[in-house]
Amino acid sequence: MENHPTDSVQALSQLLKLPEELPTELWIEMIKDMEPRDVLSLSAVCRSLRSTLNQRDIWISVLRSLCRREGLFQPSYSLDTMDLEALQRAALGPYRWDRMIEKHHANDTEDSPNLNELEPILTTEASPCDPRITGTTRLRLVPGGRFLLTAGNGALKLWDIGPVGTLHHVGASLISEHPLEAGPQTTEDLVPCIVDEKTLRVAVATDEVGVV
Numbered sequence: 001m002e003n004h005p006t007d008s009v010q011a012l013s014q015l016l017k018l019p020e021e022l023p024t025e026l027w028i029e030m031i032k033d034m035e036p037r038d039v040l041s042l043s044a045v046c047r048s049l050r051s052t053l054n055q056r057d058i059w060i061s062v063l064r065s066l067c068r069r070e071g072l073f074q075p076s077y078s079l080d081t082m083d084l085e086a087l088q089r090a091a092l093g094p095y096r097w098d099r100m101i102e103k104h105h106a107n108d109t110e111d112s113p114n115l116n117e118l119e120p121i122l123t124t125e126a127s128p129c130d131p132r133i134t135g136t137t138r139l140r141l142v143p144g145g146r147f148l149l150t151a152g153n154g155a156l157k158l159w160d161i162g163p164v165g166t167l168h169h170v171g172a173s174l175i176s177e178h179p180l181e182a183g184p185q186t187t188e189d190l191v192p193c194i195v196d197e198k199t200l201r202v203a204v205a206t207d208e209v210g211v212v
Contacts, residue, residue, distance in 0.1 A: 024055060024057050024058065027052060027053065027058060028057065028058060028061040031053075031058070031061070031062065032061055032062075032065050033065060034062070035095075036062050036063075036066060036088070036091035036092050036095065037092060037095050039053060039058070039059075039062055039091075040088065040092070054084060055084070056082075056083070056084055056087060059084060059087035059088055059091060060079050060087060062087075062091050063077060063079070063087055063090055063091045064079075064197070066091050066094070067144070067197070070094060070143070071143050071194060072143045072144040072194075073142050073143055073144040073146075073147065073192070073194050073200060074144070074197045074198070075144075075146070075147075075197075075198060076142070076143075076144025076145055076146035076147065076163075076164050077090055077144070077146075077163070077164055078163050090164060093164075104116075138150065138151045138152070138189065138190050139190075140189075140190040140191070140192060142158075142192045142200065143192065143194065144164065145164045146160060146161060146162065146163060146164050147159065147160060147161070147175075147200075148161050148172065149190045149192060149202060151180065151190055151204060154179060154180050155177050155178065155179055155180055156177070156178045156179075156180055156190075156202060156204060157174055157176065157177045157178075158174075158175055158176040158177075158200075158202075159172040159173065159174055159175065160172065160173050160175050180204065189204075189205040190202060190203070190204060190205075191203040191204075191205065
């Protein structure tokens, strides 16, 4: 993907004549609110900036800021084990998604929209006979893409379906289960609410008792 520095990025790079003399902590503070693609563009201005900004600590900070801005559940990303390339790819995910959608619909017209489905990069299949899946009435992917909520058989369950950006998933693993109130009501929706970087709250809407 080509990156062309914007005027603001070029102006910032001119102000910082000796980027290698600035501590990483100061760089993290300066770029924490920048868009990931602007950080990538800034790193392309010169060799010194590339060396300074292409560090894991920098991109961990960028990805954390992205999670806060976009409402993504931070544990979806294995920050402790992701290498620099994986961190950059994850941070640029929303931008790459927008570009893919734009490209897919580039030739749309009002009379002839592109109704073709996008091909999935990865699919995970579950057998309908799997007792863990049978009886599930609602599914909801937690923002971030790693965790899946299911409701059914009298229980709300949280599944780990694998690290984001990994093509070698070994299948879903159950990490949490909470009983739902017994009764004839049907779960209508699951709404994940991100409380902080490590806490997820789930609202369960039913057809009889509202939100649980």
